Amino acid sequence: MKLFKLELEKVDLKNYLRIALFIPLIVLIFVYFFASVPYFDATTATTDPELLSYNFILLMGFLLNTAAFTFLGATMMGKIVMNAYSEKNVYLTLSYPVSRRKLLFVKLKLVNLFCGVLSMLSFALVISIFLGIEAVIPIVQDQLTLTTYLGQLPFILLSALIVPAISLCSLWIGWKKNSLALLIFSAIILFSLMSNTASLGSGITFYAFTFIYLFLAVIVTLSLISKVDKMEV
Numbered sequence: 452m453k454l455f456k457l458e459l460e461k462v463d464l465k466n467y468l469r470i471a472l473f474i475p476l477i478v479l480i481f482v483y484f485f486a487s488v489p490y491f492d493a494t495t496a497t498t499d500p501e502l503l504s505y506n507f508i509l510l511m512g513f514l515l516n517t518a519a520f521t522f523l524g525a526t527m528m529g530k531i532v533m534n535a536y537s538e539k540n541v542y543l544t545l546s547y548p549v550s551r552r553k554l555l556f557v558k559l560k561l562v563n564l565f566c567g568v569l570s571m572l573s574f575a576l577v578i579s580i581f582l583g584i585e586a587v588i589p590i591v592q593d594q595l596t597l598t599t600y601l602g603q604l605p606f607i608l609l610s611a612l613i614v615p616a617i618s619l620c621s622l623w624i625g626w627k628k629n630s631l632a633l634l635i636f637s638a639i640i641l642f643s644l645m646s647n648t649a650s651l652g653s654g655i656t657f658y659a660f661t662f663i664y665l666f667l668a669v670i671v672t673l674s675l676i677s678k679v680d681k682m683e684v
Contacts, residue, residue, distance in 0.1 A: 454549060454553060454554070454557050455557050455560065455561065458557050458558060458561055459561060462531055462561065464565065467523065467527060467565065470523055471520070471523065471565075471566075471569045471573070474516065474519045474520065474523075474573050475516070475573040475574075475576045475577050477515075477519070478512050478515045478516045478519070478573070478574075478577050479512075479577050479580060479581065481511070481512065481515055482508060482509070482511070482512040482577060482581050483581070483590075485507075485508045485511050485512075486508050486581075486590055486591050487590065488503075489503055489592060490590075503591065503592045503593055504591075504593045505582075505585075505591060505593050505595065505599045506599075506602065508591065509578065509581070509603055509606070510606075512574070512577055512578075512581070513574060513603075513606045513609075513610065514646050516570060516573055516574045516577060516610060517570060517574075517609075517610050517613055517614060517642070517646075518642055518646065520566050520567075520569065520570035520573065520610070520614045521566075521613070521614050521617050521618060521638055521642050522635060522638055522639070522642075523566055524562060524563070524566035524567075524614050524615065524617070524618030524638075525617070525618050525621045525622070525625075525634055525635050525637075525638035526631070526635060527562045527565070527566065527618075528559075528562055528618050528619070528621065528622040528625075528634065529622070529625060529631035529634045529635070530631070531558055531561065531562055532555070532558045532559060532562065532622060533622060533625060533626055533629065533631070533634065534631075535558065536555075536626075536679065536682070537629055538629075541682065545682060551679050551680055551682075552676050552679070552680065555675060555676055555679045556672075556676070559619070559672065559675075562615075562618065563614075563615035563618065563619070566614045566615065566618065567610075567611040567612070567614050567615045568611065570610045570611060570614045571607050571608070571610050571611035573610075574603075574606065574607055574610050575607050578600075578603050578607070582595065582599065582600060609661060612661060612665060613642075613645070613661055613664065615668065616661070616664035616665045616667070616668040617638055617641045617642055617645075617664055618638065619667075619668040619671045619672060620637070620638075620641055620664060620667050620668060620671055621634050621635070621637035621638035621641060622634060622671070622675070623671040623674060623675065624637040625637060626675070626678075641664070644660065645657065645660040645661070645664070648660060
C-alpha cells in the first residue's frame with residue numbers, strides 16, 4: 452500500500468482525470484442522439500423497431516463509454532508503464548530499492564483501478580441521468596420498468612472488467628515494439644472484435660470475449676512480470 456501511494460504521488464493524473472470526467476458527458480450526448488433517431492426518421496419505428504428500445508440505446512452508450520476508457524487505459528499503460536521500462540528510463544526504474552515485480556504490479560494496478568473504477572462510475576452516472584430524466588420526461592417509445600434498470604447492472608460491472616483486460620492485452624503487444632501507436636491500435640482492434648458481437652446482439656459471444664480477454668490479461672501480467680525480472684541494465 453505504501454508503494455502504491457508513492458506511485459500515486461509520482462504520477463500526474465490530473466490530465467487523465469479531466470478526460471475521464473469529460474467522457475460521461477460525451478456518452479450522454481450520444482445516448483440522447485440515439486434516443487432521438489425516430490424524431491429525425493419516422494420510418495425507424497417500422498423498419499428497425501429494436502432501435503427504439505432502452506436496451507439498444509443503453510447498449511450503444513455502454514460500448515461508447517467502454518471504448519473511451521479502453522483507449523484512455525491503453526494510453527496510460529503506454530505513458531505510465533511502458534515508458535518507465537523504455538531504453539531511456541529503464542535504468543532509473545529498476546534502480547528503485549524495491550522488488551521489480553512489486554513495482555510493475557503497482558504501476559499496472561494504478562492504471563487498472565483508475566480506468567476500471569471510473570469507467571464503471573461513468574456508465575452508472577450516464578444510466579442514472581438518462582433513465583432518471585426518462586422517468587419524468589420520456590422521449591423513448593419504450594416502457595421503462597424495473598427490469599430496465601436491473602438489466603444495466605451487469606454492464607456496469609463488465610465495464611470495470613473489460614477496460615483493464617483490453618488495456619493489459621494491448622500493453623503486451625505494444626511493449627514488443629515499444630510503440631505507443633501500436634499499443635493504442637491493438638486496443639482499438641481488440642475492442643472492435645468484442646463490440647461487434649455486442650452490436651449484433653450475440654450475448655453469449657460477447658461474454659465469451661470478455662472472459663477470454665480476462666484470461667489473456669492474467670497471462671499477459673505474468674509474462675510482463677517475467678520479462679521485467681529478466682531485464683538487464
